[in-house]
Amino acid sequence: MLTYEDAVTQVSELLQVQTGLSVSKSSEEEIQLSGALFVNRVYRDFPVRKHYRIKLVIPVGSEELPYVLDTENQIDNTYPHAFTGKKLCLETPTSIRIQYIDGFNLVSWVQNYVEVYFFTYEYYKRYGIYPFGERAHGYCGIVQTYKDLLHIDNEINTIHVMKYISTVKVYRGHHRCPCGSNKRIRSCHGEYIKPFYEDCRLRKILDDDLLECYREAKEGK
Amino acid sequence: MNTQERKNDLLQIIEHLDITPTMYKNAEEKYKNLAAYLESKGIEADMYPQGSFALGTVIRPTVRDPNAGYDLDFVCQVHAMREDTTPAELRKLIEDALTSSDLYGGKLTIHDECFTVTYANIGNYGFSIDIVPAVNESEQVKACLQQKAAYPDLISTSIAIPKKEPDVYTWLTNNPKGYLAWFNGINNPFSEHSWENSREKIFRENNAVYASVEEIPPALNRSSIQRVIQILKYHRDVFYSKYPNGEDIKPISAIINTIVVKMADGIRPDISVFDLLDFITTELAIYAERQKLPEQMFSSKYPNRNVIQIQDNKWMICNPANPEDNLADKWNEDMRIPRVFFRWCSCVHHDLIDSFKESDEAFRSIVEGAFGQKMVSDVWGEKYRPIPARPIQALHAAKPWG
């Protein structure tokens, strides 16, 4: 969550590195940036150097994360991860929220999520494969995010571990690990589970995501 | 922007990967010594180059290792007919001769189907010689092949080589001499066209190696056909290195050679390298439609397209020198192979033809994607204004979702 002052400061930092963008709207609810984003990134010896026309919306004083609109249809709509609604499919909010749990940083978010999104798009268009993998759509993608975070080998066991964290309120290292290994937590996934007991903000994110998963699963999505 | 200059600069990268005249001289010397050694051991055989060394399409395989040497392939054809020996005996004969040598024993790697002799670096790079043992194919098999062959005259040079099956060695028919004859038949007029320029350039750049222009071996000449093959092979190596199973799915060089030469057959031999590349990649984009169009519709829409065929629902690229050899065999085992192949072809066109109309910076960036950043800076330095790109760390990189 950004206050208006924070947002203004972070926007001016961003405009110093992304000189093709400028503020197109600024209010107590949101700041909008428009113009050309320069992506200049390389992975596996494949560089992408291109400008993309975008609109970037930064909600102010709300839990909602910033998002990007592809204003000139540069993303081919046959790309499996083009948009949800009109927003580019950047990453699960879970990953982004956890990454910025100690404070949101707009410059870093643009580099790690927006630039990487466009890079991934170009790489996929050329090679037909995702350089860093992809997330399944909907709540399955959210479960996959926890699967990565918790280092668990499949989605079903990930849901067991998420349920365990959400219902058992105190960390108990001597419990059987909910991943199904039959080992004690402390000699199994303890290292990855413990942070959710030490930081109530992390736990809140997990509780909210689990509720969302139940809701979507019920609706049969 | 100057398109001609860009084309020359691209060729410079390929020349950088080609075998140098010094290296060529050395490789010739080494393989002739090897042949002489085998003779001294009482093995009567002809040693001759096959593959890229024979065809003049060598490139250093720098993608898996920037300092990689040249891999040169040779056949050691023992003076015997297939029925005179067994594949295991033949293999053993050559293996024993090589392992018992003080000179070659230590440089030798024994593989199932060939022997590799690795030489120390000369100048910057080393090279290795791959020896495939062979005998003359039987008259009976040759007669049979002649019946089916598109070019029956080529069959007489067919050989039999040991092929490893799970627990025995069997014979496999091959015909590198016939392939070379077919290749030369089409390539020669193109070669004549480039010879004068080629040899003057080689002489200018290697006056320490040759005393006069007449000394330059014609084998160092590179026609537009040979250059296009080299470009495609290197682009392929870089492109397929991005796939986890790239080595298994990339088109073998024989596919590239065959497609380029078949398509060039009948074309004006004075065509430039990039006009030929444009023509071939445009043709390949047509062949790509074979993936979607029913065969009948394809052949009525595009008559006389026989380089890459579909017969009985199977992909086919015929080896002109061996009617039993479908170079595209693997394409029928895994659908992804033809799919990625045609994707690759369209990227070649994008990177090395369409890029000529881009700005300097964009051109540089595209070529870096095509040939790798290090290779491009090694040859071009700072030309076309490169802008260093910030690397992405894979470990926590964003995955698209939603």
Ligand SMILES: [Zn+2]
């Ligand atoms: Zn998506």
Ligand SMILES: [Zn+2]
């Ligand atoms: Zn566990």
